[in-house]
Amino acid sequence: MNKNILIIPGDGIGQEVTTWGKQVLETVAAKYGHEFRFDEAIMGHTAIEATGSPLPDETLEKAKASDAILFGAIGHAKYDNDPSAKVRPEQGLLKIRKELGLYANLRPILLFDELLEASSLKPEVLRGTDILFFRELTGDVYFGEKTRSEDNTFASDLMNYHRYEVERIARKAYEAARTRNKKLCSVDKANVLETSRLWRDVVQEIAREYPDVETEHMFIDNAAMQLVKNPKKFDVVLTANLFGDILTDEASQIAGSMGMLASASIGDGTGFFEPIHGSAHDIAGQNKANPLASILSAALMLDIAFGLQEEAKVVTQAVADTLKAGWRTGDIANAETPLTHVLGTNEMGAKVLEYLR
């Protein structure tokens, strides 16, 4: 198989972890006789520093021309603490999602048995959890009109949804539910929000096309609670952009750490694969970040973008083997982990490559 892959490391630890996602793809190509050609581009804070824009035209062109994109992370504290900054790293990520039509963000909460103890949740609460989130990614309050009064006394963001936006992601989620346990939970705040009432209306309609899938509707506040109380009760979770942002970060604690979670953003064209963690500037450049989310993002790319299920499985297995052998990065180590088994980013990445080969 011949594929063009664009690597966008982005900001902070994005740089360090993405190199391991890429090496995994190279190793897979060598092992299975595929030809993956790599190109690289900049985005976020890194791109602002170099060009003034968080998403340079060149990056967008390369992105559109590629078969799949492996992305790192975005953001920088400099902008976070300056509420009046006009140009911000995150604009690059939001714009590429919009421009590539990446309306469906898949976030599987994959629980490795070896990490049952790494979570703050009790093992018996976690065991058996397997959730697949479908987060809508190009609508909601993220993209509606924003205003700020000249005298700085008022600000607004428009939360909005079009019927077709809900329909297309709902169909994707129902299709996935069919291949899993035929259970779907749609999360909204229909007791308060008009957009949620439209959302629920559309989901109820699409649900009729999938009578074999059991549908549940849940309010976001309740879902945020149930996810901690009894994560096993969820299977496919379908939700809007903002609620999905919050719920999936929360759910990362099920997997033990944000450093374990990969995501796939798909839509009409090129797919976009990235860890759900952020740029974590506090540990950037210190060889401390967990590269597994980037490696698992590469696995998602193989599976979803290229249809290489076998290769994807082998990568995931290499991660499982690494964990089974007791290797940990700091974020997934616990009091019982021998210090000799706590590895840096590069050592952990190299271990996975060993098991992969």
Added chain:
Amino acid sequence: MNKNILIIPGDGIGQEVTTWGKQVLETVAAKYGHEFRFDEAIMGHTAIEATGSPLPDETLEKAKASDAILFGAIGHAKYDNDPSAKVRPEQGLLKIRKELGLYANLRPILLFDELLEASSLKPEVLRGTDILFFRELTGDVYFGEKTRSEDNTFASDLMNYHRYEVERIARKAYEAARTRNKKLCSVDKANVLETSRLWRDVVQEIAREYPDVETEHMFIDNAAMQLVKNPKKFDVVLTANLFGDILTDEASQIAGSMGMLASASIGDGTGFFEPIHGSAHDIAGQNKANPLASILSAALMLDIAFGLQEEAKVVTQAVADTLKAGWRTGDIANAETPLTHVLGTNEMGAKVLEYLR
């Protein structure tokens, strides 16, 4: 002390639990020689059935005339599954918050040692947690303009904040932080939302008036994650209406159950005290609901509305004593609880009264 208290049981289990909050207030009055006069009013589904309106004028008048309000719960599945319903129970709650100017919703996450094991979180993660949430309650996407296109293909909700709305709740939160551990975490999504950037701007400004309080700003997705990962790191948490709704429900798992958490909504006039749990129609009328959140709401009323700290402490102690003696409702029982110690709503309420007398 002479006070007029309005009881609004509301919907579902609201009826059953509020009777115990009220009896606790009566017992306190008898014990300490106060005169509490009670009146009752309807709201929510119950009020829609009786009058067509979720907040009848008579209820609002009684509310304004009272010194404090003890509320139960609101909502009914009938409306949840009908996205096109024009009149909804929740409108009653939202309207009374707005009409009474209840802009600050205080939600203390009180952890009773006896319930460490009731949570899905590990006891060592929980131990020592003590969080006080300040949720803004009369702004945000809850109250901004809502639209729905005639052809039902588009819906919107305006998320908005005025500077003064952020200022007044921020001051309340900083004042509280001063009396506690001088730590405040403000939660927003300033990397995406203009309202959050205004929010952060204002909080940074107010923070300068409280140089003795350490301020942290955190994104909502990260906060939803940290709250599960390491709840102990939070002390006073200040956030907007929607984010507060989500975070406090999530945080209820720290206390073991939603059935344990009370809240106080305060502002310019009469204070409003209510459990954070909902109407739970699935268990309504079955003597299964946990009355402790209503009883602890009564304690908050004594403390915050009437300044009766001693009386409030005695009520909280009666709850602690009940738990220490091993008494549990179903929601806070676990595998080790002897069946003989799992009580119904009324038996649990009666136990607290015993310890209180």
